[in-house]
Amino acid sequence: MNVRKHASAFAVHAVLLAYTALALAPIILVIMNSFKERKAIFGSPLKPPSPSTFSLIGYDKVFGDSSIASYYINSITVTGGTIFFTLLFGSMAAWALAEYKFRWNTLLAIFLSIGIMVPIRLGSVALIQLIAQLNLINTLTALILVYVAQNIPLAVFILSEFIGQIPKDLREAARCDGLSEYNIFFHIILPLLRPAMATVAVFTMIPVWNDLWFPLLLAPAGGKQTITLGIQQFLGQYITDWNSVLSALSTAIIPVLILYVIFSRQLIRGLTSGAVK
Amino acid sequence: MSEVKIEKLCKSYGPIDVLKDIDLTVEDGSFVVLVGPSGCGKSTLLRSIAGLEPVTSGTINIGGKQVNDLPPAQREIAMVFQSYALYPHKNVYDNMAFGLKFARTPKAEIDQRVSEAARILQLEPLLKRRPRELSGGQRQRVAIGRAIVRKPQVFLFDEPLSNLDAALRINTRVEIAKLHRLLKATIVYVTHDQVEAMTLADKIVVMNAGRVEQTGRPLDLYYRPANKFVAGFIGSPAMNFIDATVAKKDYLEFGSGVNLSLPLPKSCKVGERVTLGIRPEHIQFGARAKIQLDGKIDIIERLGEIGYAHVALPNGQTIVAQVNGEPNVGNGQTVSLALSSQQIHIFGEDGTTLTA
Numbered sequence: 358m359n360v361r362k363h364a365s366a367f368a369v370h371a372v373l374l375a376y377t378a379l380a381l382a383p384i385i386l387v388i389m390n391s392f393k394e395r396k397a398i399f400g401s402p403l404k405p406p407s408p409s410t411f412s413l414i415g416y417d418k419v420f421g422d423s424s425i426a427s428y429y430i431n432s433i434t435v436t437g438g439t440i441f442f443t444l445l446f447g448s449m450a451a452w453a454l455a456e457y458k459f460r461w462n463t464l465l466a467i468f469l470s471i472g473i474m475v476p477i478r479l480g481s482v483a484l485i486q487l488i489a490q491l492n493l494i495n496t497l498t499a500l501i502l503v504y505v506a507q508n509i510p511l512a513v514f515i516l517s518e519f520i521g522q523i524p525k526d527l528r529e530a531a532r533c534d535g536l537s538e539y540n541i542f543f544h545i546i547l548p549l550l551r552p553a554m555a556t557v558a559v560f561t562m563i564p565v566w567n568d569l570w571f572p573l574l575l576a577p578a579g580g581k582q583t584i585t586l587g588i589q590q591f592l593g594q595y596i597t598d599w600n601s602v603l604s605a606l607s608t609a610i611i612p613v614l615i616l617y618v619i620f621s622r623q624l625i626r627g628l629t630s631g632a633v634k
Numbered sequence: 635m636s637e638v639k640i641e642k643l644c645k646s647y648g649p650i651d652v653l654k655d656i657d658l659t660v661e662d663g664s665f666v667v668l669v670g671p672s673g674c675g676k677s678t679l680l681r682s683i684a685g686l687e688p689v690t691s692g693t694i695n696i697g698g699k700q701v702n703d704l705p706p707a708q709r710e711i712a713m714v715f716q717s718y719a720l721y722p723h724k725n726v727y728d729n730m731a732f733g734l735k736f737a738r739t740p741k742a743e744i745d746q747r748v749s750e751a752a753r754i755l756q757l758e759p760l761l762k763r764r765p766r767e768l769s770g771g772q773r774q775r776v777a778i779g780r781a782i783v784r785k786p787q788v789f790l791f792d793e794p795l796s797n798l799d800a801a802l803r804i805n806t807r808v809e810i811a812k813l814h815r816l817l818k819a820t821i822v823y824v825t826h827d828q829v830e831a832m833t834l835a836d837k838i839v840v841m842n843a844g845r846v847e848q849t850g851r852p853l854d855l856y857y858r859p860a861n862k863f864v865a866g867f868i869g870s871p872a873m874n875f876i877d878a879t880v881a882k883k884d885y886l887e888f889g890s891g892v893n894l895s896l897p898l899p900k901s902c903k904v905g906e907r908v909t910l911g912i913r914p915e916h917i918q919f920g921a922r923a924k925i926q927l928d929g930k931i932d933i934i935e936r937l938g939e940i941g942y943a944h945v946a947l948p949n950g951q952t953i954v955a956q957v958n959g960e961p962n963v964g965n966g967q968t969v970s971l972a973l974s975s976q977q978i979h980i981f982g983e984d985g986t987t988l989t990a
Contacts (some may be wrong), residue, residue: 526719529686534733534784535707544732548723 391603415604428587439504447512455520472510495579508561519553555623566613636697636787636820637662643692654844665821669831670841680824697787712781716793718773720765727761730780751779771802791823840864862985874953876910890949896925899988909981916977917955923972
């Protein structure tokens with residue numbers, strides 16, 4: 358019995374480790390090679406940097422290039438803005454759909470869930486036209502608007518499930534305590550939704566940070582490129598500056614990693630325990 | 635004056651009538667218990683008073699002011715929920731102070747009211763704790779504290795003891811009774827437990843299927859139930875009911891040769907089908923009595939000081955009789971049961987009590 362238990366635990370861990378290695382290998386490769394000379398990147402791409410091949414030339418170039426810094430700021434602004442507005446409007450919509458009975462309640466919920474099923478990229482042409490008419494081409498606002506629209510359906514879906522789990526008595530106790538509906542939302546519901554919001558934030562953040570499609574279509578120039586797009590300047594038709602590309606990619610991991618650490622700390626279960634028996 | 639006056643209150647969910655023509659007065663400072671089986675509308679009535687449920691028609695007055703269209707916060711009520719409904723992300727102090735903060739009460743007054751409530755409820759050492767760090771009984775006290783600090787005209791309790799274990803329930807019941815004396819508060823209290831109702835109430839309102847069956851002092855309901863439902867609901871174990879036919883004047887036939895000669899209310903007509911009701915505690919064993927039924931003991935449940943014998947009558951019906959002390963009775967034994975005539979209730983076919 359014990360042996361079988363150990364064997365199955367070993368098998369599970371073996372599978373997980375294999376998957377982790379598979380997922381991490383490209384990232385490790387990128388980081389490793391970003392610390393190597395150009396010749397060594399091509400000569401022995403799988404070897405870690407040695408004293409003879411070690412070089413920081415890529416990082417020198419990336420940090421020396423002032424536009425790269427502004428691309429970082431663009432990416433952080435877009436990602437942060439998207440998370441903020443997705444969470445704010447998503448949770449408000451979820452609260453309204455879960456708590457209030459009104460005429461178009463079900464229809465609205467279905468309408469929002471269609472947004473989960475239909476990929477927003479199908480509407481790219483219409484979106485370009487719309488953004489152009491609004492004079493928002495080459496602005497971060499355009500990106501934030503599109504990303505918020507893209508992410509709200511899933512956010513509403515996840516958050517309304519969580520709101521459903523918040524005991525009804527809590528909201529009614531707050532009503533008896535004289536809180537307005539807005540205060541109930543901001544002082545009772547939002548604090549209890551923190552774990553769910555962290556989940557949504559993580560789901561929202563990573564695709565937005567990594568996206569190349571909408572930056573390319575809606576903000577390809579004017580210094581409003583995001584970092585994923587900005588890196589493309591090192592990729593040439595005839596010659597590619599691999600040192601810079603790899604260094605920029607390595608540094609691009611850091612902000613999103615920090616955000617992830619912050620949000621994952623919020624993913625604490627059982628925050629509502631003790632509210633009601 | 636914090637009297638609650640409810641007139642002709644109706645509430646329906648679509649075609650379903652949950653409350654039908656409720657009239658109820660809760661006098662200033664009195665403790666009124668709404669009691670009834672689940673689904674009888676007692677919680678809905680309480681929530682209507684609180685303003686958490688809109689009513690279909692009728693009026694609710696609190697302290698002489700009609701409150702039908704006021705939101706809960708403006709009705710000067712405080713509600714204690716069955717699940718306590720404490721804010722999980724706030725400590726005990728903040729839970730109690732929360733409503734006051736939103737009412738822009740000055741900080742010093744909040745402090746004073748919270749510490750007074752904490753003193754009354756012995757919560758002082760727990761003020762900095764979160765709800766999840768408290769036991770069930772402590773959470774219950776915080777929930778009551780949150781109601782006290784608001785200084786409401788009326789306290790509304792929605793089955794506050796249901797989530798506590800048996801021993802704690804009895805303790806807390808006594809605490810609530812003491813609190814009522816101390817605060818001289820007007821309280822409306824919902825429970826499905828008739829023991830809570832009997833021990834706490836100045837006035838009990840027995841509800842069934844959206845109607846008030848009877849309103850009265852606990853012992854009035856116990857000794858003079860208005861109908862079969864109240865008679866069966868109040869008292870534990872429940873009253874025995876035996877179906878009978880009035881064969882002739884002052885003579886009941888139960889079938890299979892079981893008959894009783896006893897004084898019946900004058901309104902009983904010969905040939906009418908009636909129900910005889912007698913509480914287990916009003917039946918005595920063995921004694922030669924005027925009104926007597928013979929039967930065989932099926933089983934005896936002994937609780938210590940008293941016990942309950944389930945006695946099968948020859949007509950197949952079983953009645954429960956209280957056994958005091960340790961008399962010489964055992965399973966399978968044939969016994970005579972003496973019924974005291976003052977304690978016999980006769981109910982007509984529609985369930986109402988027939989009186990002389």
